[in-house]
Amino acid sequence: MVRAPNCIDLSVRVSGLFMQNPTMLASGILGMSADTLRMVAESGAGAVVTKSVGLKPSSGYPNPTVIQVECGFLNAVGLPNPGVHKFAEEIKALRNLGVPIIVSVFGFSPEEYAKVARIAVESGASAIELNLSCPHVSGTGAEIGQDPKMIKQVVGAVKRSVEKPVFAKLTPNTTNIAEIAEAAISAGADAITAINTVRAMAIDVETHRPILANRIGGLSGPAIKPIALRCVYEIYEAVNAPIIGCGGITCWRDAVEFMLAGASAVQIGSAIAIEGFSIFKSICTGLAEYLARKGFRSVGEIIGLAHKK
């Protein structure tokens, strides 16, 4: 029997977090103020992830920090943030948001990650996403996330300090992402987010200079979608935990691809620059129509289908 798209169940559960639909705002995008996070939630996102927050305030790098390149964006913003103590006010202002609020956290030691995560949860975070993957700040992010031992220490420390779900956001800038995912899950991570940006750069030929002030940054957008998809596929084979897909998702078809590869939910970032806030609703509409056309009743039924031999 073919169902009407409005009868399709798009809800998903990721490590106990109930989401009305599988779309989420990706970290680093618009997530620094309560007002914009609320705006995104009202636009139809199933959950929102904040910009990464650390223990101390930071200005990030000078501009240029974000530039458009062929098939995507290149950024090295440098984790600007007001520090978790001040950011706690923004989190508190999101009580009754109606969708889960996941606070992205970074630190320069396992203890620092744990402290920031604890303050975020005390302020009202529904879950924590560990930034183990920022490719352009030394001493944190990908420098921790490329080393399974360090990952275990960070995840372990955070899990001991908070009782909410903990997601590990991984970097594709590693030879074996499945191994990294296994390390995170074995240390207690509840889910994996894959992937962060791909280390990249752009050089201006007229002035012979790297364009980003930090010279090297991370590539996002459609250019990295096939890489992200492969990462999700490999992680699904390696671990028995929910995966949140991220990287270049711009339409319902991309979302379906990630879910077939094994993602339980998908994060949207760069595409907002092109499609605007309506992207969350348009992906959900397209997803429901696809599921109806293919004879599914709920979005959960397609997770990991591409692995069927």
Place this chain on the structure above:
Amino acid sequence: MLRVVRILDIKVENPYVKTIFFNDEMCTLAEPGQFVMVWIPGIDEIPISISSVYPDGSSSITVAAVGEATKALTEMKPSDLIGVRGPFGRSYRVIGKKALVVGGGIGMAPLMLLISKLIDRNVETIVVNGAKTRDKIIFMERLKNLAKSDMVSVYFVTEDGSYGLKGLATDVAEEVLRSGKVDIIYACGPESMIKKLYNLAKAYLVDMQASLERYIRCAVGICGSCVIGRYRVCRDGPVFMMEELREVESCLGLIKYNEKGERVPV
């Protein structure tokens, strides 16, 4: 995408302000109030409004030396290279038949394209150009030439009275509003000026559009650095309509996010 362009010419507007001319096709398509991200290689990248466009493919930005990046930019020479991205953002929209255009200091720059458009559309236009002192007034000649048109009258205002009327741009704006000659205010300048004009617009029941400034990084609406309320200055603005100004009234002239994402006084 970033384009690197050669500076064609530089015009000294006053001891602190220069207009930089360059060739870039995209920039000539700029609507009044739109801005470009200007890359000063090795220094910074900053948002600056387009101050003129010409049919020959050239455009200009007008910049006041206030910080490291703007100082470096005003010290550049013809044939030096700068990068431009954009034009970005929402422009002024021509509404109504009688306009009051108020520019404070360097805020006059994006209003020049608007005034040309108002003249094209046969809108009766009163321009108030405010500056602290005579030597800080910009576009004096351009505005005097525009004032030759029957459609345009221009008032220069300085805080110390060294040129034109003495006082604040908002004082003159209030007199114009009291006379009932206008149905909309177009503004750009210090946020304290915009807040005052916004209050005047409410008091005199006229419409208003104002260009706001915040710390901009991406310019395409994804990084969240420039938010005011639920709006992104780079994408939803920089020009905001009256009803949007009302929505962000509690921040206007008072609170902004700095480059760290901390709430600080404007």
